[in-house]
Amino acid sequence: MAEGKVDPVHQFTIEPLFGTDHWSIAGYNIAFTNSALWMAITAIVLLVFVGGGAKRQLVPGRWQMAVEGLTGFVDNLLKSNIGPAGRKYLPYVFSLFTFILFANLLGLLPLALVGLHPFTATSHFTVTGVLAILSFSIVLIVGFAKHGLHFFSLFVPHGTPVLMIPIIFPIELISFMVRPFSLGLRLFVAMMAGHVLLEVLSGFVISGTNAGALTFGIAALPSFLLMIGICALELLVAGIQAYVFALLTCVYLNDAENLH
């Protein structure tokens, strides 16, 4: 990279690692990329975190308290949105929430200081889209398995006048079909925007500092201060986006489970 030139979207580039370019199944390339590596790291960190807390002690230690707090948080989310029937979705929603949360947070780690480049898997819509389609598929499967064709009454809200049904039905259907897109794109856009913003600001800091004392004062220093604030904001966004994804999945599951 040329000095003072920072490509803000370079961080999202997917690179095959360890010479696995040619790996493929049935003609589909499945190279182990940096994205896959960070998903693996996410899985391992999560495994260590939850595994360390699954000690099953009656009087919990700090670590166990932290894990129980996290599971309890997701359990409450399900309970308040779906009710007691929400317990069976806990494994899925917990996996979803923690995977997104850990992937978001790991992507924000300042590992570039030691020469590593963190990669945020959730900043790719191929990843968030698959998660969104998973959630949407579960909603569809549960909805049709539980209510059969009666599930279509979801698109006719309670108390709709008969005259309005032909208009309301397509509107509700479209808003329902848009759900997987909004779910996947929201997370992808939020993560990408934050990382691009940080990268652009860091570009200002680098070129401003290189261009002399004046530009350091008027461009680099304010950008650096702004970056500190935005880093904090990004940590918040990482949590909020994971929460929003899990919460919306719960809300949609509630539609399928309880149907109005």
Place this chain on the structure above:
Amino acid sequence: MPQIAQLATTYASQVFWLLVFFGLIFFVIGRGMVPKVMATVDQRDKQIADDLSAAEAARAAADAEEEAWRVQENKRRAEAQALIATAKAEAASTTQASLDVASGKIEQTVSAAEARIATARDAALTEIEGVAASAAQDIVSRLAGLSVSAEQAQGAVKGVLANG
């Protein structure tokens, strides 16, 4: 934007590895560990609830015990009061009876004494009459040289005595 520029060449790898690692998380953590963690939490909640209800039951039992004790204590106290009242009444009636007996005895003694006194006085009066009559007889015979019969003297004395 690499997300779009690299879409065609990387989507299969992205989807594949996401499913691998998300599946790992789902099956190992979500289905394997989370239920255990939740079971521990539920068990702890249940134990706390049980302990609380046991404590509540023990408190209720203690309250009932205290109430029973209080009732018994009140009964005992009432019994004791009744016993004291009976004893008091008994003592009072006994005292009254012995007082009655004593006062009867005293009355008897007093009336006997009074009768004795009356008898003595009568006797004394009779004696005085007799003495006065004989004295009057004597005086009359000495002074007037008259011999007066005893009956006359006595009648005179009685008349004087009766007049005061």
